[in-house]
Amino acid sequence: MIVVGGGVMGASTAWWLARRGSSVVLLERFAQGHRNGSSHGTERIFRLTSADALYCRCAVESLPLWRELEDDAGESLFLTTGHIDFDTESELHIRADAAAAAGVATTWLQPEDVAERWPGMHSDLPVLFHPEGGRTNAQATIDAMIRRGRDLGAEVRFETPVSAVRNTAGGAEVDTADGTLRAGAVVVATAGWTPELLAGQVPGLPTVESSTGQVAFFQPIDPSATWPTWVSPETYGMPTPDGRVRVGHFQHGQPVHPDRRGFDTDPQTRAEIETWVGEHVPGVDPHNVGELSCLFGETLDDDFVIDRSGNIVVGCGFGGTGFKFAPLVGRMLADLATGAPGPGGRFALGRP
């Protein structure tokens, strides 16, 4: 098998394929740990809540797979912190109902409960809480998947761009600067680069639009404070592995070609993050101590693409929420590559 793209989804797929004894070559255009895609940085939120029960169910299915990855890698990649959702009462009821439909119990915390549990956080309104939420260690996760994949026989080639992917009779092939490689199936996990790479090869491939997002890091006033992960209509946040608090803004930039995006951060977005932090995170110094720009690759209907066309398997469109599902998505893509059925439905190619 060939996997194109070494972000978290391609790395997860290669890990699953190698664990199953498949011969696998992973081809990534940039160096390990690069910052040109969606998966870099040291942390991501894991939560079981969403306004959409499909994604709650996927998160429920992903949680034991995170533990499986930790066991396999022999390292801790997931810190359970508990997660809170901030929003209006009616929006939080939608999330609570979607979570309940997936078998997830949530509880309401009053503002005073929030202050008691996490003195560094503040809410004027009740929030929705579930204890299983937490932080995943992003780059460490990708590194662990690649290391374990290699231990199990996968070949991983960084700085190896793929210039074309084609279905062939009985398999598929990819072009690289070193020549053409052939396999029974090729998994393409190249986020916003996918439509251009697969042009004309995969009928029904939805548009995947790229845009940039911005996050900032804050220093806690009390270094021993603990933090939940959270999502609000404007921001999301979590404790980082090195003791800071990361806060991201939900507003994305304009659609951009993934090779022509800027890396500069926007002063207006910075001000909005700092204002939100000043109001809701009194336990940190509200002036950021670091910033990061990141690329989202999203479909127009916001649903993921996880499907197969001929001998090409596609996994893309994971947008700003995909990391938490990576062990599950990698398993789905490995299933498809080895001829097992995929999830279908809203994740299918050619959906309405």
Ligand SMILES: Cc1cc2nc3c(=O)[nH]c(=O)nc-3n(C[C@H](O)[C@H](O)[C@H](O)COP(=O)(O)OP(=O)(O)OC[C@H]3O[C@@H](n4cnc5c(N)ncnc54)[C@H](O)[C@@H]3O)c2cc1C
């Ligand atoms: C700022 C930000 C915050 C986020 N926060 C969260 C969060 O808290 N929780 C959560 O669950 N999710 C979060 N996400 C979403 C999550 O990070 C993404 O959904 C996920 O990383 C997508 O992974 P990917 O492998 O599809 O894409 P990518 O990481 O972009 O990987 C695609 C890879 O393909 C490679 N590639 C492209 N073209 C080629 C080619 N021709 N040949 C070879 N290689 C190629 C690229 O170099 C890249 O490495 C966040 C995303 C961003 C941007």
